[in-house]
Amino acid sequence: MTTSRVLLIHGLWMRPPSMGLLARRLARDGFEVDYVGYASSKDRVTRALRSLADAVGETPCHVVGHSLGGLVTLAALEAEPGLPVERVVCLGSPLCGSAAANRTARLPVVGRWLGHSRHLLRDGCRPWRGRQQVGSIAGSLGFGLGRVVGRLQGPNDGTVAVSETRLEGLTDHVAVHATHSGLVLSPTAARQVTAFLREGRFIH
Numbered sequence: 143m144t145t146s147r148v149l150l151i152h153g154l155w156m157r158p159p160s161m162g163l164l165a166r167r168l169a170r171d172g173f174e175v176d177y178v179g180y181a182s183s184k185d186r187v188t189r190a191l192r193s194l195a196d197a198v199g200e201t202p203c204h205v206v207g208h209s210l211g212g213l214v215t216l217a218a219l220e221a222e223p224g225l226p227v228e229r230v231v232c233l234g235s236p237l238c239g240s241a242a243a244n245r246t247a248r249l250p251v252v253g254r255w256l257g258h259s260r261h262l263l264r265d266g267c268r269p270w271r272g273r274q275q276v277g278s279i280a281g282s283l284g285f286g287l288g289r290v291v292g293r294l295q296g297p298n299d300g301t302v303a304v305s306e307t308r309l310e311g312l313t314d315h316v317a318v319h320a321t322h323s324g325l326v327l328s329p330t331a332a333r334q335v336t337a338f339l340r341e342g343r344f345i346h
Contacts, residue, residue: 144202144204144228144229145202145203145204145228146172146173146174147173147174147176147201147202147203147204148168148173148174148175148176148203148204148205148206148339149175149176149177149178149194149197149198149203149204149205149206150164150165150175150176150177150178150205150206150207150208150211151177151178151180151194151205151206151207151208151211151212151214151215152177152178152179152208152211153207153208153209153210153211153234154209154210154263156208157179158177158178158179160208160326161177161206161208161326163326163327164206164326164327164331164332164335165177167329167332167336168206168332168335168336168339171336173204173336173339176197178193178194178197178205178211179193180193180194180214190214190218191214191217191218191221191222194214194215194218195218195222195225198225198226198227200226201226202226202227202228203226203227203228204227204228204229204230204231204339205227205229205230205231206230206231206233206335206339207230207231207232207233207235208233208234208235208325208326209233209234209235209236209301209302209322210235210262210263211232211233211235212230212231212232212233212234212235212237212278213232213235213236213237213262213263213266213267214262215227215230215232216230216232216237216267216270216272216276217262217267219272219274220267220268220272223272223273227274228274228275229274229275229276229277229338229339229342230274230275230276230277231276231277231278231279231334231335231338231339232276232277232278232279232307233279233325233326233331233335234279234280234281234299234301234302234307234322234325235278235302235307236263236266236302236303236306236307237266237267237278237306237307237308237309237312238266238267238305238306238307238308238309239263239264239265239266239306240263240264240266240301240302240306241294241295241303241306242294242301242302266306266309267309269309269310269311270309270310270311270312271311275313275338275342276309276311276312276313277312277313277314277315277316277338277342277343277344278307278308278309278312278314278315278316279307279315279316279317279318279325279331279334279335279344280297280299280302280304280307280308280315280316280317280318281298281299281300281302281304281317281318281319281320281321281322281324281325281328281331282297282298282299282304282317282318282319282320283299283300283319283320283321283324284297284298284299284300284321285300285321297317299320299321299322299324299325300321300322301321301322301323302322304317313342313343314338314342314343314344315344316334316344316345316346318330318331318334333345
């Protein structure tokens with residue numbers, strides 16, 4: 143294992159405690175875990191990127207981001223490639239852009255709930271070319287509002303399609319039987335996170 147320090151960054155409309163169970167599982171596996179908090183719908187994306195960069199500081203670490211948190215992580219590393227992050231795991235992050243977010247953004251009133259994060263959620267990230275190893279875990283248990291709002295195509299976690307989590311340039315990708323919100327609760331997803339942080343590969 144390289145560094146044992148791990149930062150967890152939550153998704154849209156969530157707070158750091160939403161990743162508490164995953165944090166406890168990673169701690170039992172020997173990692174030193176901390177959280178990155180940000181106002182996911184109120185903050186501008188640049189402020190969220192700054193919050194992550196400040197949390198990383200100068201000490202090497204890994205980052206695990208759920209949903210929007212994964213997008214924020216890759217955007218921060220693209221903006222500041224010198225940050226001492228070694229490996230990144232994205233949990234249910236629509237790295238190629240979210241059909242559900244795209245459709246929600248066009249709905250009156252409801253579209254405002256996406257806040258300043260709407261563009262990142264709709265457009266996703268550019269193909270990954272950074273030095274960090276990036277792994278993506280998708281959920282394949284399709285229960286959630288996104289299936290109605292976003293008319294998701296193919297296997298999905300109820301909010302994000304598996305295909306939306308497959309970004310060019312990823313080191314590895316795996317799907318687990320979990321819903322979008324359930325990815326941070328799933329023991330299988332936690333084992334896959336540990337495997338990637340230790341070895342740079344998922345369990346296949």
